[in-house]
Amino acid sequence: MREAPGIELLEQVSVTNLSEVWRGRSVSFGAPVAVKFAAGPASAASLSAEAEIASRLVSRGLTGIVPAHFVAYPEPHLVLPWMGGRTLRHIIDGIRTEDDRGRACRILMHVMVNTAAVHREGVLHGDLKPENILIGEGYLPWLTDFGMARLIHTARLDNQVSRSLDTTGEAWGGTLPYLPPEGLHGDPPSLSWDVYAIGVMLHEVLMDRRPDRAASPEALRAYLPWEMVDLLVASLAWSPADRLPDMPRFCDRLRPYQEELALTGIARIGIRIQRRCMVGVGAFFILYRHLCALALLATYAGIVVLAVLWRAPIVLLCFLPFVILHFVVRWEGPETNEEAALRKSGQVKSGA
Structure with a gap:
């Protein structure tokens, strides 16, 4: 049985090869908390690094970062605020209408801004995916699971790639679809890893599928503005040299289109009518x-x-x-x- 001093463990939330997450309650204050236990020595080092990075970012005034406190005894674990258990994965899977898509885009825009701020601090997340983006009150996203890049790199070099291939949620939590090609080759992590992961999520929100099951860029232009297709291609480039290098530059390229992507309701209908009218006038x-x-x-x-x-x-x-x-x-x-x-x-x- 897991044990965390001062915390009543209520239920197990998830288990991977790297960690085990529980929902709990602070005995002293009664506040709901999440407790992440290490699965081994390497994972324990990662949890310690995650707490250090999160504390550093929060102290620098960055928003949207889940604070974490590392406890070494009786067993290594992190204590984090409980955000409700909802992630960006639930939002993406719940897309049914164009309004749902607009809300998902708005959430992802916040993620991009937060990640860009993290990159300006010289920090790489390294394991961005919908499951690592928690959704709090008001649909505000929170980044969690920092410090994983070093562990992923070590696992690749230790020939444990086969473990990462398990996308059922039992091993690496489905990281592979959001990992750039060079990540499988044991290359050192870089900021463009996060750009690739964000590109995959943006493709998933806009097209209802990840780019590993996508059509060609020419076919995508039938559904998206040409500029958006070019941006997706630039973020999902196979070679790091051809990919956007960091999130600040990604956000700069996306800025002209982000307002339109996040529109919902009457405003979204209006912008579509306007675009069709402009296309019709130009064709005339x-x-x-x-x-x-x-x-x-x-x-x-x-x-x-x-x-x-x-x-x-x-x-x-x-x-x-x-x-x-x-x-x-x-x-x-x-x-x-x-x-x-x-x-x-x-x-x-x-x-x-």
Whole structure:
């Protein structure tokens, strides 16, 4: 039987190869708490590192970090506030409507901002996944399970990859789908690990499936704006050199679209109608431009035929208004300062 001084253990919540989590109650204050017991010496070291990192981040004023207190005796364990037992996994699995998707996106945006703040402190989470993002009151997300990157790296080097392949929740808790390819090769953890994990979760929220079961980027563009597809590709790149290096840069790329992604209700319907109207207007003017070009070509051909048949040079004067109209249709607006500078420098010829 597990034992935590000053805490009444009520029920076991989860068990993995790394730890065992219980829900409990503080005997002194009656507050609900979560107790995480180490599964072995390596796990005990990880729990100690997690408490140290969490305390450091909280002391620096970061929000959305679950505080943790490490206790070494009688057996190594962490004491954390009980957040209700709900995680981002429950939110993602509960997506049924577009409003649900918008709320999940809003939660994930908070996670991104919190993770970006963690990265600015030079700290890597290393094991981001929906199960490690707790949902508190007001649907606010809280990051937990810090300090796992070092343990994951050690396990990879110790040829324990087969244990991580168990995504049933009994071994590594389903970490593998959120782990970048280089994580399986024993490469040292980097901040781009968290970028990859966030990219997987964003793909899961937007497309209802992880990218290991996704379509090609070209197919994704049928469902998402092109910019969002490019951002997903940049966050999920196979090579770390091609991937966004950290979460601050990820957030910078996402900022123009985050408000739209998190919209719900009437606002979400309104933005969709607006987008469709803009697409319709753009398509109309493109069609109009092509029809004008076809009309010009047909008119030119007709005038040439008339001039040949009638042998009347006066007919050629009819070309003048159509030539003017031709240039009006082809005109793409006034020359910008940048275009003028390039033309004057000789890099771009006038009229090209």
